[in-house]
Each structure stands twice: as C-alpha cells, then as structure tokens.
Amino acid sequence: MPDYPTTARLWPYQPNWDDGVDVQVEYRTDIFTARSGREQRRALRSAPRRQITYSVALDGETRQRFVRDIRTWQGRPMLLPDPLRSARISAFVPADSDVFTLPAIPHWLGVGTELLIAGSLRRTVTAVDADLAAVTVDDHFADVLAVGTRVQPLLRGILGGSISAAHPVSRVATARLVFAVEPGTEPAPAEGGPGVYIHEGREVFAKRPNWVDGVGEAFEWPVEQVDYGHGRVSTFQPIEMGWLTQTATYLNVGPTEQTEMESFYHRMRGRRGEFLMPTWTDDITVVGDAAEGSPTLLVTGLDDGETGAIMIRLRSGRVLTRQVTATAGGQITVNRTWLEAFTAADVAMVCRLEVARFSSDALTFEWPTTVAAQVKIGFRTLEPLPAENPVEPLDDLSQYLLETSWGDYLDPLDDLDWAVNVRYPAIQFEALPWNMVHEDVLDSFDYFINFTIPESME
Numbered sequence: 001m002p003d004y005p006t007t008a009r010l011w012p013y014q015p016n017w018d019d020g021v022d023v024q025v026e027y028r029t030d031i032f033t034a035r036s037g038r039e040q041r042r043a044l045r046s047a048p049r050r051q052i053t054y055s056v057a058l059d060g061e062t063r064q065r066f067v068r069d070i071r072t073w074q075g076r077p078m079l080l081p082d083p084l085r086s087a088r089i090s091a092f093v094p095a096d097s098d099v100f101t102l103p104a105i106p107h108w109l110g111v112g113t114e115l116l117i118a119g120s121l122r123r124t125v126t127a128v129d130a131d132l133a134a135v136t137v138d139d140h141f142a143d144v145l146a147v148g149t150r151v152q153p154l155l156r157g158i159l160g161g162s163i164s165a166a167h168p169v170s171r172v173a174t175a176r177l178v179f180a181v182e183p184g185t186e187p188a189p190a191e192g193g194p195g196v197y198i199h200e201g202r203e204v205f206a207k208r209p210n211w212v213d214g215v216g217e218a219f220e221w222p223v224e225q226v227d228y229g230h231g232r233v234s235t236f237q238p239i240e241m242g243w244l245t246q247t248a249t250y251l252n253v254g255p256t257e258q259t260e261m262e263s264f265y266h267r268m269r270g271r272r273g274e275f276l277m278p279t280w281t282d283d284i285t286v287v288g289d290a291a292e293g294s295p296t297l298l299v300t301g302l303d304d305g306e307t308g309a310i311m312i313r314l315r316s317g318r319v320l321t322r323q324v325t326a327t328a329g330g331q332i333t334v335n336r337t338w339l340e341a342f343t344a345a346d347v348a349m350v351c352r353l354e355v356a357r358f359s360s361d362a363l364t365f366e367w368p369t370t371v372a373a374q375v376k377i378g379f380r381t382l383e384p385l386p387a388e389n390p391v392e393p394l395d396d397l398s399q400y401l402l403e404t405s406w407g408d409y410l411d412p413l414d415d416l417d418w419a420v421n422v423r424y425p426a427i428q429f430e431a432l433p434w435n436m437v438h439e440d441v442l443d444s445f446d447y448f449i450n451f452t453i454p455e456s457m458e
Contacts, residue, residue, distance in 0.1 A: 008077035008156055010116070010124060013066060015054040015083050016174065017369065022053040023084065025262070026362035027270030037239035038383060041357070043272040047188060050181040052155070054083065058165075059172045066175070070163060079124065079154040080179050081116045082108075084367060086152045090133070093145035100145060101133045107190035107259075108153050109135065117141075118150035157181040192263035194391045196402065199309060199321040199353065201390030204276045205264065206311075206319055207257075209248035210374065215280060216247040244381045245359060246279065253372045258365075261375070270361035274388055276321075277356035277379050278311045284350040286312075287330070292341040295334050299350070302327045308384070309353035310334075314346050320403055321353060340404040354381040 015021050028044040058066050085108050091101045102109075109115075113127045115137070125137035135151075160178035167173045197204035209215055221242025226234040252258040267273060288298025306327045312320040322334035359378035367373045394402065 008079045009069075009073055010154075011078045011080045011179075013056045013058075013062075013177075016057040018057075019055040020366060020368045021083050022364055022366050023373075024051045024053070024362055024364045025049070025265070026051075027272065029269070029271040029361050031271065035238045037241070037243075041272050043269040045269075047183065047186075048266070048270070049183060050155075050186070052080065052083070052179045052181070053177065055174055055176050057172075057174055063171065063173050066173075070159075074159055074163065075161065076158065077156060077182075078159060078179070079114060079116075079156055080181075081152045082155055084370060086150050089145055089147060089149040089151060092147055093141060093149075095142065095144050096140050098138075098140045099134055099136050100149075100151070102135065102151070104133060105130050105135070108187060110187040113187065114154040114156065116152045116154050117145065118152065124154060153186075155179070155181045156185040189266040190259065190263055191266045192260075194267075195260075195264065197319060197321060198391050198393055199276055200323060201387030201393075202274065202276045202355070203264070203267075203391055204278070204311070204319075204321060204353065205356075206278065207250055207261065209280055210251045213249040213376075218245040219243075220245065241383060244279075244354060245378065246277070246356075246381075247359075247376060247378045248280070249374055249376045251372065251374045252365075258373055265358070265363055268358060271358050274355060274357050274382060276309060276353045277381070278353055279351045280349075281351055282349055283352045284310060286344045286347045286350055289343045290338045290341055292339065293337050295337045297332050297334070297338075298330055299332055300330060301350075302332060304328050311351055311353050312347060313349045313351075314342060315348045316346070316405075318403065339400055354379075355384045356381045 025048040027048045030042045030044055032040045032042075034040075056066070085106070087102045087106055087109070089100050090103050093100045109127060109130055111127060111129060113130075115125050115127060117123050117125060123141075125139050127135050128138050129136040157180045160180065163175055163177060165173045165175040195203050195206070197206045219242060221237075222239060224236040224238060226236075250261065252261050264275075268275065284299050284301040286297060286299055290297050302324070304327055307324050309321065309323050312322070314320070320338075322336060324332045325335055326333040356379045359380040363375055363377065365373040365375045393399075400406070
C-alpha cells in the first residue's frame with residue numbers, strides 16, 4: 001500500500017455565499033441507560049471533529065482547473081483558508097520582517113497554526129510564537145504588509161470522498177464540497193469560564209430562541225408491556241419520570257454571541273454535560289407583586305405541593321432564577337429572597353428550568369453571511385438529581401448587580417469575566433454612571449473580594 005502523502009495543497013476556491021457555509025462540530029458520548037431511565041454518560045472525545053460544507057461557483061478556466069485539481073488531489077491533504085475566521089494586521093510590517101501584530105491574539109491562533117497572509121503576497125506561513133498581540137512566523141516577508149492585511153487560519157484536512165457538481169451549461173458548474181478538518185491540527189477549543197447565570201450548581205442556558213421558527217416539544221414516558229397476542233396485557237412502568245425533548249433555533253449575530261454559544265457547547269462536551277434549560281414558554285403567571293426581602297410570590301399555573309426551578313424574565317431584560325420550595329393556595333415560597341421589589345406588570349414571562357443535556361453530539365452552524373449564524377439545537381430533560389459537577393455560585397455583590405436595577409447598566413455578555421472574583425473597576429464603570437455615584441454608594445461596595453476602592457474613585 002503506498003504511503004499517504006503529507007504535503008498539503010492550498011485550496012484556492014472560495015465559497016459561493018449565495019448558498020452560505022455550514023460548519024458542523026461533533027463530540028462523541030457513550031451513554032449507558034439503566035432500565036429505570038437514569039443515565040451514565042462518558043465523553044469519548046476531548047476535542048470535537050469539525051466539518052465545513054459550502055458550494056463553489058465555477059466557470060471557464062476556473063472550472064477546468066477545478067476538475068484537474070479534483071482528479072489529481074481529491075482524498076489528499078488540503079489547506080483550506082477558514083472562510084469564517086480571520087484577523088487584520090494592526091501595524092505596518094516592513095519587508096524582511098517575521099513579526100506582525102494584531103489587535104489581540106484570537107483563540108484559534110497558537111504555536112504551529114498555519115496561516116494565509118492575504119493581499120498581494122497571498123502566502124502561507126506557520127506561527128512559531130504568539131505573545132500578547134505579536135505573532136512571529138517561520139519565514140521573513142519579502143514585501144511590506146499594510147495595516148488591515150487579512151490573516152486567515154489554514155485548516156488541514158481532506159475533501160469528502162464524493163463531490164457532486166451541476167452544469168446548467170457546458171462552461172459553468174456549481175459544486176458542493178465537504179471538508180473534514182484533521183483532528184489535532186487546530187488549537188484546543190475555547191471553553192471559557194462558566195456563564196453569567198448559575199443556579200443550584202448548574203449553568204443556565206439563558207439564550208433566547210429565534211421564535212420565527214418556533215419551539216418544538218415532545219413528551220415521552222415509555223412503559224413496558226407483556227403481550228402474548230391474546231388475552232390481557234401486563235403493563236409495567238420501571239421509568240420513574242418521563243422526559244421532554246425540545247428543539248429550537250438560535251440566531252447568533254456577531255463574534256461575541258457565536259463564541260459564547262460555541263464555548264458553552266465545548267464546556268458541555270456535547271451530550272456529556274448537564275445544565276439548566278428554560279422552556280421559554282409561559283408555564284406560570286404572576287398575579288401579585290414581589291416585596292424586597294420576601295421569599296414569596298402569588299402565581300397561577302402550579303399545583304399545591306409542586307416544587308422545582310423557575311426562571312423569571314422581567315421586561316427590563318433581567319433574569320431571576322429561583323428554586324420553588326413550597327406551593328400552597330397559589331403562593332410559592334422560593335429558596336432566596338427577592339433582592340429588589342417588582343410588580344406583576346414588570347414580568348415578561350415565568351418558565352420552568354429543566355435539568356437537561358443536548359440531544360445530539362453534533363451541532364451544525366449555518367452561516368448565511370460571515371457575521372451571523374443560526375443553529376437548531378435539541379435538548380432532552382434529565383431527572384433533577386444533585387449537580388454532577390457543581391459550578392461555584394456568584395459572590396453576593398455580583399448576584400446583587402445581576403438581579404437589581406443596577407444591573408440594567410451591565411451587558412452580561414460583554415465581559416463575562418466579571419462574574420466571580422473579578423475586575424471590580426469594570427463593574428463600577430459599567431454599573432454606576434458618574435451622575436449616580438456618590439460617597440455612600442462607593443462605600444457600600446468597599447467589601448468587594450480582595451479589593452480596596454482606589455482613592456481616585458472617591
């Protein structure tokens with residue numbers, strides 16, 4: 001058997017954005033399900049497989065070259081310029097230099113990352129060092145690089161074994177390509193830290209679905225039956241509780257939302273991890289006002305004795321999560337008091353928080369443009385047992401900022417590292433407009449973890 005070639009060829013054909021680009025990331029989970037319905041899940045991959053699918057439009061000489069390339073190189077290593085990830089050089093690079101700077105080092109760039117330098121040079125290099133904003137490569141540039149020159153990571157992999165093409169006329173063709181990235185050739189995926197919303201040791205997947213496509217639900221509670229084909233049937237129910245399967249479409253606009261979605265998926269390792277999923281349906285109706293410092297609230301939609309986790313979304317956009325510990329006569333008691341009063345008219349929705357996991361190890365992000373992606377995700381609820389890998393809760397001040405009107409001045413997705421033991425000045429400047437700051441307010445924050453307010457803030 002001949003040796004598999006190690007030399008990779010640069011793939012020159014750009015996506016036809018009329019059809020968009022699909023990126024599939026896939027983990028692998030081994031799930032053992034007991035007769036009672038309980039699961040034991042084991043992650044079989046520490047990093048996901050990645051596959052990119054897109055169409056190319058070909059005509060004239062480009063179509064002829066495409067056919068020659070496919071006939072001579074299909075199934076051999078390719079270097080695909082990542083159509084969705086890139087950075088721009090932030091400072092002029094003189095000729096004969098081997099260093100360029102970026103506004104910041106993106107998570108996909110590390111030592112050993114192969115790069116395509118766009119512009120008039122259009123050449124490939126490999127990063128040998130990446131420190132702060134400076135990237136050192138393995139070769140010297142023969143010409144200058146202007147500010148704004150595009151840098152793309154090169155994905156090493158192979159094309160799919162079957163490529164289909166359509167010819168509307170003899171000189172024009174469109175082809176659909178599938179490119180599988182070689183495992184281990186990319187930097188480890190960016191998992192980030194826990195999200196902003198944490199309840200009872202679990203992360204809350206608080207991103208709102210795109211209601212243009214609606215939300216689908218399926219309720220399942222299997223039984224076992226012994227049926228000999230005649231006479232009576234014996235029915236057994238070894239599974240102690242049923243489960244809900246929910247599907248929804250999510251829209252990510254901009255790199256921040258996309259990174260946050262991908263990081264959450266990587267932290268969960270596909271189906272391996274568990275989290276709290278809002279149903280995003282009006283499960284409970286608030287009929288009374290909540291008093292600051294009180295643990296009770298008047299509602300409809302719950303039976304006496306019913307308990308469980310709930311999420312309250314206020315019209316201001318704030319999110320409150322609580323554990324209902326008792327329900328009697330339309331009044332619920334929760335595990336933590338309300339940090340700020342609100343009225344029934346302030347409430348946009350109250351829904352249940354279900355312990356859940358992803359229903360599939362694979363997610364496919366559909367990119368109609370380079371700045372927005374949508375993904376359809378399935379969830380499956382689990383039995384509400386104690387958290388498998390408890391996440392540390394927020395400190396008291398962070399929780400206060402998150403749940404009160406002070407938090408209306410924060411964008412939780414803008415800087416997630418403020419959540420626990422974090423950069424106090426970042427919170428202060430975001431949460432406290434200068435026209436609202438006075439000495440008593442600043443003094444009230446003086447206890448923040450391992451931090452003394454600078455004199456300049458007084």
